[in-house]
Amino acid sequence: MKCDIILAGVGGQGILSIATILGAAALRENLHLKQAEVHGMSQRGGDVMSCLRLSSDPIASDLIPTGKADLIVALEPMEALRHIGWLSPAGRVVTSTVPFVNIPTYPDTARILDTLGKLPNVTAFDMEQVAKEKATLRASNMVLLGAASPYIDLSPEKIEAGIQAVFGPKGEKMVETNIAAFRAGRETALSL
Amino acid sequence: MNENKPTDHSASKVMKLLLGDEALALGAINAGLSGAYAYPGTPSTEILEFVQANPTARERGLHSHWSSNEKTAVEEALGMSFCGKRSMVSMKHVGLNVAADAFVNSAMTGANGGMLVISADDPSMHSSQNEQDSRFYARFAMTPCLEPSNQQEAYDMAAYGFGLSERLRIPVMVRLVTRLSHSRAQVATEPEAAAENTLSYPQNPRQWVLMPGNSRVRYRELIADREKMEQESVESPFNRLSQGSDNSLGIIASGIAYNYVMECFPQGCPFPVLKISQYPLPKKLISELFAKVDRVMVAEEGQPVIEEMLRGLLDTPSRPVLGKLDGHLPRTGELSPDSVMEALVKAVPSLRTDSVEAPAASSVQAELKDLVVARPPALCQGCGHRDVYAALTAAMKMYEAPKVFGDIGCYTLGWLSPFNAIDTCLDMGASITMAKGAADAGQHPSVAIIGDSTFTHSGMTGLLDAVNEGTPMTVIISDNLTTGMTGGQDSQGTGKLEQICLGLGVDPAHLHTIDSLPKTVEEMKSLFLSEFEHKGLSVIVARRECIQTARRHAKKA
Numbered sequence: 001m002k003c004d005i006i007l008a009g010v011g012g013q014g015i016l017s018i019a020t021i022l023g024a025a026a027l028r029e030n031l032h033l034k035q036a037e038v039h040g041m042s043q044r045g046g047d048v049m050s051c052l053r054l055s056s057d058p059i060a061s062d063l064i065p066t067g068k069a070d071l072i073v074a075l076e077p078m079e080a081l082r083h084i085g086w087l088s089p090a091g092r093v094v095t096s097t098v099p100f101v102n103i104p105t106y107p108d109t110a111r112i113l114d115t116l117g118k119l120p121n122v123t124a125f126d127m128e129q130v131a132k133e134k135a136t137l138r139a140s141n142m143v144l145l146g147a148a149s150p151y152i153d154l155s156p157e158k159i160e161a162g163i164q165a166v167f168g169p170k171g172e173k174m175v176e177t178n179i180a181a182f183r184a185g186r187e188t189a190l191s192l
Numbered sequence: 193m194n195e196n197k198p199t200d201h202s203a204s205k206v207m208k209l210l211l212g213d214e215a216l217a218l219g220a221i222n223a224g225l226s227g228a229y230a231y232p233g234t235p236s237t238e239i240l241e242f243v244q245a246n247p248t249a250r251e252r253g254l255h256s257h258w259s260s261n262e263k264t265a266v267e268e269a270l271g272m273s274f275c276g277k278r279s280m281v282s283m284k285h286v287g288l289n290v291a292a293d294a295f296v297n298s299a300m301t302g303a304n305g306g307m308l309v310i311s312a313d314d315p316s317m318h319s320s321q322n323e324q325d326s327r328f329y330a331r332f333a334m335t336p337c338l339e340p341s342n343q344q345e346a347y348d349m350a351a352y353g354f355g356l357s358e359r360l361r362i363p364v365m366v367r368l369v370t371r372l373s374h375s376r377a378q379v380a381t382e383p384e385a386a387a388e389n390t391l392s393y394p395q396n397p398r399q400w401v402l403m404p405g406n407s408r409v410r411y412r413e414l415i416a417d418r419e420k421m422e423q424e425s426v427e428s429p430f431n432r433l434s435q436g437s438d439n440s441l442g443i444i445a446s447g448i449a450y451n452y453v454m455e456c457f458p459q460g461c462p463f464p465v466l467k468i469s470q471y472p473l474p475k476k477l478i479s480e481l482f483a484k485v486d487r488v489m490v491a492e493e494g495q496p497v498i499e500e501m502l503r504g505l506l507d508t509p510s511r512p513v514l515g516k517l518d519g520h521l522p523r524t525g526e527l528s529p530d531s532v533m534e535a536l537v538k539a540v541p542s543l544r545t546d547s548v549e550a551p552a553a554s555s556v557q558a559e560l561k562d563l564v565v566a567r568p569p570a571l572c573q574g575c576g577h578r579d580v581y582a583a584l585t586a587a588m589k590m591y592e593a594p595k596v597f598g599d600i601g602c603y604t605l606g607w608l609s610p611f612n613a614i615d616t617c618l619d620m621g622a623s624i625t626m627a628k629g630a631a632d633a634g635q636h637p638s639v640a641i642i643g644d645s646t647f648t649h650s651g652m653t654g655l656l657d658a659v660n661e662g663t664p665m666t667v668i669i670s671d672n673l674t675t676g677m678t679g680g681q682d683s684q685g686t687g688k689l690e691q692i693c694l695g696l697g698v699d700p701a702h703l704h705t706i707d708s709l710p711k712t713v714e715e716m717k718s719l720f721l722s723e724f725e726h727k728g729l730s731v732i733v734a735r736r737e738c739i740q741t742a743r744r745h746a747k748k749a
């Protein structure tokens with residue numbers, strides 16, 4: 001098994017917690033894992049990206065070579081496109097369609113979505129909406145994780161155990177909310 | 193003294209998911225660390241943060257308080273080593289410049305208890321002002337240097353490094369790079385921490401007093417010790433020469449670059465590879481490689497340190513050397529599996545494998561150009577620095593050629609629009625001293641803007657210069673009560689800034705404190721304007737807690 005994932009978003013959106021949860025799940029499965037992330041200046045509202053590599057064999061590089069990622073998982077459509085060069089020919093993009101506009105030069109969202117739509121394998125929907133309906137807005141990142149989960153070789157139970165492990169210290173309520181968001185994301189993706 | 197042997201990943205180990213920074217910190221704790229010292233700086237910050245949060249470290253009461261700057265941190269760690277205990281000090285690469293006096297001279301005093309000096313480089317400048325390579329400092333000071341290639345090695349090298357430091361009686365540098373510091377992987381760790389060293393004093397007390405007479409003796413020893421250090425590198429478990437089936441090329445891969453080379457050969461590398469993770473360079477292993485192969489490619493993260501040494505001034509190595517200096521690998525920025533693959537293909541064209549399938553992006557490539565725009569970082573909404581800059585830019589409009597000397601922190605982002613408020617950013621503390629030099633040159637108004645943590649790191653001494661000369665300039669300390677840029681570590685001056693300024697001799701009539709809030713922008717602006725007109729030194733402390741730490745505090749409460 002090998003799964004190379006690019007996680008993309010804007011600093012502060014919560015893509016790093018997705019990485020932490022998948023990490024916790026992979027550790028339970030005894031998979032090899034490498035996950036490179038960016039701290040520091042770019043966390044102040046700049047674009048952030050993390051390489052997450054899961055494999056049953058040892059992994060050499062912390063970074064994923066371009067054109068080799070199996071999945072691009074993004075909380076923001078322009079950020080999904082920013083890293084599209086990493087995607088392998090059979091790779092999939094899972095992204096929220098809600099733009100995060102914190103710059104005056106943000107391009108036309110319709111055109112971004114249109115371009116994303118031309119890619120062969122795309123799962124895109126309004127994750128904030130699903131989060132608001134089924135959990136809370138702040139759990140949008142868990143909706144995204146749920147939407148990506150059918151394409152990651154880890155059972156949803158294992159990922160939920162990862163959510164439990166990461167949010168457990170913050171209380172049972174937090175765990176429930178985040179698992180609800182995760183499930184809603186997964187269901188939505190599978191129903192598309 | 194305890195001497196842990198590296199890499200025994202037997203069943204008794206506990207698997208943990210750790211950043212490179214964390215692996216090194218845990219390795220040190222498990223190897224009997226007694227004290228960790230640091231000033232925050234990306235990508236090194238998580239090392240001390242890990243120690244602060246670690247249960248064993250807490251239980252044992254290991255020192256883990258932030259220091260005022262990297263120099264004080266190195267000296268504190270050296271003091272602990274003097275007393276026979278194991279200490280470590282961590283910083284970002286440019287922090288080592290601040291600590292250079294202490295670090296270089298610590299090679300002269302040597303170490304008693306094992307001491308690790310951890311310097312985290314930031315190639316590609318993700319969050320830094322340059323790409324300097326700490327390995328130069330190790331060579332300059334003549335200390336050994338360890339360069340882990342993965343998280344497991346980072347963990348193992350802590351115990352190994354302490355042992356090395358105690359064997360050779362010298363501080364050992366550990367060089368990290370961003371992609372290791374901030375990358376996670378499973379690490380096999382000891383279930384329990386080894387005992388700390390007991391208090392003991394150096395066997396060579398003269399060496400610790402660097403008076404010329406003592407230093408001359410010591411310097412000869414230090415030079416003589418190079419041989420032992422090199423022998424350690426030759427025998428190091430972290431330096432390995434592996435054979436290959438094709439000797440038309442040999443590869444020297446140091447630190448994290450080793451991983452990129454291996455990534456290019458999922459079925460195993462056909463060429464001999466010399467993996468280097470310990471310096472001084474193991475000449476014997478390098479000669480062996482050179483004797484075997486036709487050409488040698490050097491893959492190293494950062495500056496071409498190994499490559500330059502192999503080429504020499506006249507560029508006449510015994511075999512052709514390929515690397516960053518001849519364009520095989522990019523001269524700037526961090527390496528990647530792509531750039532290493534490209535270099536290998538340039539050297540050995542038969543390695544090219546043209547993929548039959550077009551990449552997924554090819555269908556949309558043409559449209560990407562104007563659909564993906566830069567998203568630069570910005571000050572958080574609700575950040576007090578924003579209000580300071582709003583007031584400052586408004587005040588500056590009253591002058592023809594105002595100059596604002598900036599500093600290192602979140603507020604460096606004030607250079608970007610919409611503020612475009614600062615003219616310079618050099619190093620920690622330089623806002624005050626550059627403003628002083630400019631005022632000396634006749635600049636008016638000459639304004640320094642500096643954060644609270646940067647002020648106590650390196651601004652105070654410069655302020656004393658300005659006090660002593662009554663320099664006509666205005667210093668704005670934008671106090672957010674934390675070290676914001678690195679994620680909100682305690683700031684050493686919190687609650688003391690006004691006292692520090694008064695103690696340094698700032699005139700109380702020209703020392704002001706004001707809240708930096710949207711509703712005080714007008715008030716700040718008039719205060720700035722009136723102090724610009726003062727023909728001497730003024731200090732204005734504009735204060736408001738960083739909203740990121742404020743939120744955290746609110747949650748805890």
Ligand code: SF4
Pocket residue numbers: 044570571572574575576577602672676677738739740741
């Ligand atoms: S982290 Fe704190 S100091 Fe930095 S920009 Fe945000 S609010 Fe301001």
